[in-house]
Amino acid sequence: MKTLSQFLNFFRRPVGSRRIPTGALMLVLASVVGVLGGYGSVLFTLLINSVTQWTVEPIVRSSMEHWQWLGVLWVVPAAGLVLVSWFTRRFAPEARGHGVPEVILAVARHDGVIRPRVSLVKILASGLCIGTGGSIGREGPIVQIGSSLGSMAGQVCRLSPRNIKVLVAAGAAAGISATFNAPIARMDRPQLRNAPVGTRHGP
Secondary structure, X not given: OHHHHHHHHHXXXXXXXXXXXXXXXXXXXXXXXXXXHHHHHHHHHHHHHHHXXXXXXXXXXXXXXXXXXXXXXXXXHHHHHHHHHHXXXXXXXXXXXXXXXXHHHHHHHOOOOOOOHHHHHHHHHHHHXXXXXXXXXXXXXXXXXXXXXXXXXXXXXXXXXXXXXXXXXXXXXXXXXXXXXXXXXXXXXXHHHOOOHHHOOOO
């Protein structure tokens, strides 16, 4: 309530004396980071689907008619891994790995500071790796993408390390919630729609 009161009082002051309180600024930035983290997850998923349609799917369709194409199917993920390895080493070495350990390391040892380019490199590298058949999941890269957006927002606004860490957490939460559709709950099963709240189970 105190943060909301400070945010409302900001608009009541004369224009020349307006200075956004830290709590109100954090509230706004966390909301913006949450929205951007969600759209980052959507962009990441679209990239994976696009890469898959142009690489793996044509070979799979051809192999259904000409079985000899199965022998070259392994070339696609191998080429994807080689390209991703070069790309990350060249532009953002910290974008390598699962994603979550790198975020924990940035929070623990670097006050939550993550280079802005990490978000873009992670989207492109992980999208290419998964799209070409690499055996990794989406959750780790999306956590790092959202966290880097939060860290970038904190660095641009020159916030304290403590507040930057909060925005890093907000970005990570945004990416995870977007991946699992957590912000919106659905009741697709007709038998659960009219059930008491305490007895509802399932998605």
